[in-house]
Amino acid sequence: MLYPIDAYDKHGLLKPSAMLWLTLIFNAKAWIIFVMAGASREQGAQVLEILYPVRNNLYFAMVMGLPALFLMWVTGQRHKNKKLINALWRRGKSILLAAYMTDCALQVYQLTLLNGAFSWSRAITLLITVWLGLYLIRSTRVRNTFADQPLER
Secondary structure (H helix, E strand, C coil): CCCCHHHECCCCCECCCHHHHHHHHHHCHHHHHHHHHHHCCCCHHHHHHHHCCCHHHHHHHHHHHHHHHHHHHHHCCHHHCCHHHHHHHHCHHHHHHHHHHHHHHHHHHHHHHCCCCCCHHHHHHHHHHHHHHHHHHHCHHHHHHHHCCCCCC
8 A cells, every 4th residue: 555755754665644643642651650750750640549549550551661662662663674673573562452452451440440430531541452452453554554564775
């Protein structure tokens, strides 16, 4: 499939779309919250207590966000023709999908622990997780972005 010229970077690689960046950022949300809590020293512990009342959930969410952080870093490195980086990039969609499926399963598990008690924040987070997971599965742009390889020099 052909994309407009501005969809490619200066190395001829298909750039991740804004939606893919949003998906990566959402998957790394625990890291963003952790950094924001650290930046607001006085209220940082309170913010973490509100968003992650069980501390282990924060740690697990941070582990779940590592693939997204790694893929964000690899995005800028894939033009260097390193075989390992390019091999990991081509598996990026699978890695990200596994992280989303695990995150979704964790959210459903937490919902069952609460006996299905409704919370807007949990409902919206689960809805966005499912929606972005479906985007990863169905998007041809995502498939083409992760299949893209640098030109041989």
